Amino acid sequence: MRAERTCSPSAECRLFYAKIQKYWIFFSIFVIKYINMEIHPIAHFVSPFTSKFGIPKQSGLVEELEGEIVFEPAYRQADALRGLEGFDYLWLIWEFSANRHGAVSPVVRPPLLGGNTRLGVFATRSPFRPNPLGLSCVKIGGIDYATPHGAVIKVLGADLMDGTPIYDIKPYIVYADSHPDARSGFVDEHRIQRLQVEIPDKIAAGFARKELEALRKTLELDPRPHYQNDPERVYGMPFGKRDIRFQVKDGRLVVIENAGPKPGKA
Template sequence: MTIAPVAVFHSPFSSKFGIPKQSGVVETLKGEIVFLPAYRNPDALRGLEAFDYLWLIWDFNANRHHAGSLMVRPPRLGGNKKVGVFASRSPFRPNGLGLSSVKIEMIEWASNRGPVIHVLGADLMNGTPIYDIKPYVTYTDAHVNARSGFVDTNQWQRLQVVMSDEVHAFLLSRGFDEERIAALKQVLEQDPRPPYQDNPDKIYGMPFMGADIHFRVKGDVLTVLAL
């Protein structure tokens, strides 16, 4: 089967580093779904305004090798314990397909880019090809009491983010507003570092909305450094 993108995702992330490890964990993170010319017809979205969430099927296009080992190391397990690729959400998959649930913030029906879907909570990099879009339906897609394997027994620990007034003012000068700064802090709370790195002296850099965010982590405190 040959598949082709129907849309491209626009995101604050120009690289993989820092992207939330799952959709929905940073609920205020904004993104846009911009359709390719062949699909820029409002008829293709008719009825979508009655739904709150979407499923996105997309391409891990930033991964050089899709088909790797059949065993992977999930970040939730510290990056040092293996499980089967089909028992994980690892981006290194046989066919490199991603699946994310995102919230519809609004639908821009008429623009110079055609209809645009504005969404919240995505875990996609800027420029990611989207192959299909399906509405989220609660009576089949929500399973409240379902088990979640190793996720149930290995809780993700959020970091405390410290940002000085100087850094805050700099971000405002670069076009960030308070809402975007809050989203950045929520992204950093998720600990963007590779799970096997815990060097309190190492300075990390993360591109976000055109700014290069530098930070250091000591214990459970992440400090954003002068930019």
């Protein structure tokens, strides 16, 4: 029986391994250059929040918040939405486009824990991630096919800033997406604390009923940074075309001014 050829540590063997290493490097470059997926926005979001300040930390916390999904010109075919009227909720995959910097650490400090406890970025929903992608579940409020921008999906309860790029939408499916008995890590032991909100009648009169309720529930979530607790400080939160000024003391938030234009005025 012929013995198999073995390779001794000779010049021939070293040359063989050098060729393997060369081709492996070439293959790795090919994978990085040609196989990495590129994604492009299919739509952008229209929201009353023109800055990150005040946006709910999760979707669904303020169900009254209204927003719109406006598709990019290449995706404005009504056929792409055929059958969507049979669903109540959507998943949105989007970009944290307002981040000033990318992920710089494998650990983050969740606001729900007071900003003092560090957890792994993949154990949180921090916006500062290796790939700055967000995932939100929103309620479908309706689909308007007769707009200058093609079909527009109206949604409720989103946590996206105005102008946010959206990369994909998928229908929410109860049997696959709902797990009501699942554990939720640190969230199970640290429930969201809501503030008592007071909006004087004079200021409230400048809002439509639904808009006022959305504002109230947004403020209940405490828009302030977790490290700020100055009862004398006046905070400003952009909301639609308005600038809402408020103060917080002893768990009570009081709106003191609506500094933006009145409804119907630019």
